[in-house]
Amino acid sequence: MKKKHMTLPDDWQTDFAEALAQLEKIGNRATIAQLRRGRGKAFGQESRRDGWVLSQLRRLGRANFTDEWEVNRCCLVASLFAEYSAPRGFGTLGAAFRRMANQPGASEEAIERRFHALLDSDREDLPERLRYAVSLLKSKEVAVNWAQLLADVTNWGWPSRSVQKAWSRDFWAPRRSSATNDSDETPATDVSDVAAAAGG
Secondary structure, three states: OOOOOOOOOOHHHHHHHHHHHHHHHOOOHHHHHHHHOOOOOOOOOOHHHHHHHHHHHHHOOOOOOOOHHHHHHHHHHHHHHHHOOOOOOOOOHHHHHHHHHOOOOOOHHHHHHHHHHHHOOOOOOHHHHHHHHHHHHHHOOOOOOHHHHHHHHHOOOOOOOHHHHHHHHHHHOOOHHHHOOHHHOOOOOOOOOHHHHOOO
16 A cells, blocks of 8 residues: 555544534534634634634544644634635645646646745745635635645644645645546545534
């Protein structure tokens, strides 16, 4: 079996992303709007968004084990999801950018410039550049794997730069399955007890 080059999400990160997906599935537009109001704001700056995030972490048994950095990353991903609450994608954000670059008429040079800026982001620059990246993917209808993105932004500052390396591989040297369009995705199984909890 080939070794995967990306770090897969932990179970709680997958379940957190599933709770976000359930908001869209059940049509909870009010909560999605609350999460959207947190865009560009760190943990502690948008109480309604923060309350939803913390309630999910409590439900997942993470409230006492998640440091402020991880809570901030959950807040970031929740607000990004609210900007583009589309069906979940697959692979890393590098794979998503590759699928976008492969679309007919796409300017690979322009997309690559944006991807360079994203890869070169430090922790402080990353949230704003991710907002632009998600907006760009939305405009091209390329779905995002929210669980993988949560895992990746949480691990962004690792000295090994393993996340940046994985995104680079998926953009410049993708496996064939990573470069196909989103219709090839095998949908994840819904978590049965999330629908009721997702509303808050």
